[in-house]
Amino acid sequence: MSFASVSTVAVSLLVLGMFLLIFLNTNNLAKYLESQVQITVYMQDNANDKDLEAMSGKLKALPGVVSVKQVKKAEALNRFKERLGEQENLLSALGTENPFPNSFEVQVDVPERIKEIAPTIHQMPKVETAKFGQEVVEHLFSLTRILRFGGVVLVLFLSFATLFIISNTIRLTVFARRKEVVIMKYVGATDWFIRWPFLMEGMTLGFWGAVFAGAFVTIIYSMLLSKIYATLAFFPLLPTWPTMIYVDIFILFVGTAIGALGSFISLRKFLRV
Amino acid sequence: MLLMTDVSKTYPGGNVALKEVNIHIQPGEFVFVVGPSGAGKSTFIKMLFREVLPTTGTILVNGVDILALKPREIPYMRRQLGIIFQDYRLLPDRTVYDNVAFAMQVIETPYRKIKRRVLNVLDLVGLRRRANSYPNELSGGEQQRIAIARAIVNDPLLVIADEPTGNLDPETGMEIMQIFSEINENGTTIVMATHDKDIVDSMGKRVVAIEKGRIVRDERNGVYGYES
Numbered sequence: 001m002s003f004a005s006v007s008t009v010a011v012s013l014l015v016l017g018m019f020l021l022i023f024l025n026t027n028n029l030a031k032y033l034e035s036q037v038q039i040t041v042y043m044q045d046n047a048n049d050k051d052l053e054a055m056s057g058k059l060k061a062l063p064g065v066v067s068v069k070q071v072k073k074a075e076a077l078n079r080f081k082e083r084l085g086e087q088e089n090l091l092s093a094l095g096t097e098n099p100f101p102n103s104f105e106v107q108v109d110v111p112e113r114i115k116e117i118a119p120t121i122h123q124m125p126k127v128e129t130a131k132f133g134q135e136v137v138e139h140l141f142s143l144t145r146i147l148r149f150g151g152v153v154l155v156l157f158l159s160f161a162t163l164f165i166i167s168n169t170i171r172l173t174v175f176a177r178r179k180e181v182v183i184m185k186y187v188g189a190t191d192w193f194i195r196w197p198f199l200m201e202g203m204t205l206g207f208w209g210a211v212f213a214g215a216f217v218t219i220i221y222s223m224l225l226s227k228i229y230a231t232l233a234f235f236p237l238l239p240t241w242p243t244m245i246y247v248d249i250f251i252l253f254v255g256t257a258i259g260a261l262g263s264f265i266s267l268r269k270f271l272r273v
Numbered sequence: 274m275l276l277m278t279d280v281s282k283t284y285p286g287g288n289v290a291l292k293e294v295n296i297h298i299q300p301g302e303f304v305f306v307v308g309p310s311g312a313g314k315s316t317f318i319k320m321l322f323r324e325v326l327p328t329t330g331t332i333l334v335n336g337v338d339i340l341a342l343k344p345r346e347i348p349y350m351r352r353q354l355g356i357i358f359q360d361y362r363l364l365p366d367r368t369v370y371d372n373v374a375f376a377m378q379v380i381e382t383p384y385r386k387i388k389r390r391v392l393n394v395l396d397l398v399g400l401r402r403r404a405n406s407y408p409n410e411l412s413g414g415e416q417q418r419i420a421i422a423r424a425i426v427n428d429p430l431l432v433i434a435d436e437p438t439g440n441l442d443p444e445t446g447m448e449i450m451q452i453f454s455e456i457n458e459n460g461t462t463i464v465m466a467t468h469d470k471d472i473v474d475s476m477g478k479r480v481v482a483i484e485k486g487r488i489v490r491d492e493r494n495g496v497y498g499y500e501s
Contacts, residue, residue, distance in 0.1 A: 180364055183364065185348075185351070186351060186356050187375070187376040187379050187380070188351035188354075188379065188380050188427075190345070191344075191345070
């Protein structure tokens with residue numbers, strides 16, 4: 001087991017680790033985007049304060065509703081003014097009239113629940129309409145599904161690539177000792193007796209490769225994170241801790257397991273004597 | 274000890290190596306297998322330790338049908354055999370002692386038994402004083418003697434030797450045969466493929482001649498019978 005084979009394994013596990021982090025972050029981002037989806041409930045103009053209060057209670061009682069925020073007519077107008085910015089004077093055309101209805105912003109625990117809840121809300125008294133940007137949400141969900149699926153496929157693919165590299169590396173050590181293996185077979189060694197030392201070597205190789213890969217991934221990720229936060233403070237990225245603990249454990253486990261599996265595979269040919 | 278019944282071997286591609294071979298070898302016999310190159314000697318020898326499987330026929334070694342063995346039973350069958358090759362097949366990075374002890378470690382013999390037995394066997398082949406040398410420091414004859422020590426260290430019932438003197442000069446070859454005789458006198462069955470006329474003629478043992486895949490001659494106190 002040389003420095004070269006450890007670093008080969010380390011590099012492939014490093015790539016695997018980086019892609020795992022990209023996958024985890026994409027997943028996190030998808031979850032974040034989904035959680036931003038909310039139902040906006042517009043009330044009819046004839047709804048008085050009592051109705052609004054009752055409505056708020058009813059919304060909170062719905063299954064899966066996490067928060068209900070009431071947006072009063074005046075607040076809605078203010079928000080609109082802010083959005084117009086310098087073109088605020090456009091509003092003067094309205095005079096003292098406030099065309100905005102009272103509304104509620106409803107957030108739910110599982111984004112998929114929105115579809116069930118929205119029609120129910122729509123049926124409630126004094127509700128004008130309950131909107132959640134259906135098409136946008138549909139697109140978002142299909143996008144996050146693709147991202148997740150693609151991520152899983154990519155991580156699996158890279159695991160196989162790592163397995164291939166490790167089993168090739170170990171094939172070289174087995175090849176160097178093939179005479180010994182053959183002699184062991186001739187004097188009556190069982191396959192497991194022959195296999196053990198090679199499995200241990202493969203596992204050690206995978207383990208040390210994983211230690212280096214894990215250390216590098218951790219350093220790279222924390223550096224990258226501080227760079228990104230410096231410019232995009234609120235971008236929803238996973239924090240270094242405890243994320244890296246899971247990633248490092250994953251890399252160690254995969255590295256060691258793949259090391260054992262790689263030895264097992266590369267030995268098969270030589271044991272057939 | 275060894276019973277082959279109607280054994281034939283056709284290699285992929287149609288090359289017939291052995292045809293309807295029948296042979297019975299009693300415990301304690303010393304048998305030479307002779308014949309021209311390509312006659313099937315090597316195939317015959319390799320079948321005894323199950324490196325080559327026959328296309329048809331049965332092979333019983335010590336009463337066990339070695340073709341019916343499950344893969345995990347094969348190592349235990351081989352532990353009853355001692356195999357010796359023309360090219361010695363020693364491990365160059367291990368000492369003489371370790372090369373011999375290796376065969377015992379592999380079958381998980383307790384450590385204290387290994388030491389005594391290895392030194393005994395090295396005595397038998399006359400190489401105890403070279404126990405700490407490496408194979409490449411030894412002559413061909415000495416290397417073959419280590420290979421013999423390794424083959425007999427586990428007290429096999431049957432020793433199989435494929436051209437053991439093929440790489441040695443005649444005098445050294447005779448010394449090797451002396452060791453084989455001693456092993457045989459202790460009751461171990463020996464089957465040896467060889468090209469060496471002088472050795473076969475001087476030993477006066479059973480000779481089985483194979484030509485074109487068939488046994489053409491099987492004589493007690495036989496001779497080599499070919500021009501050497």
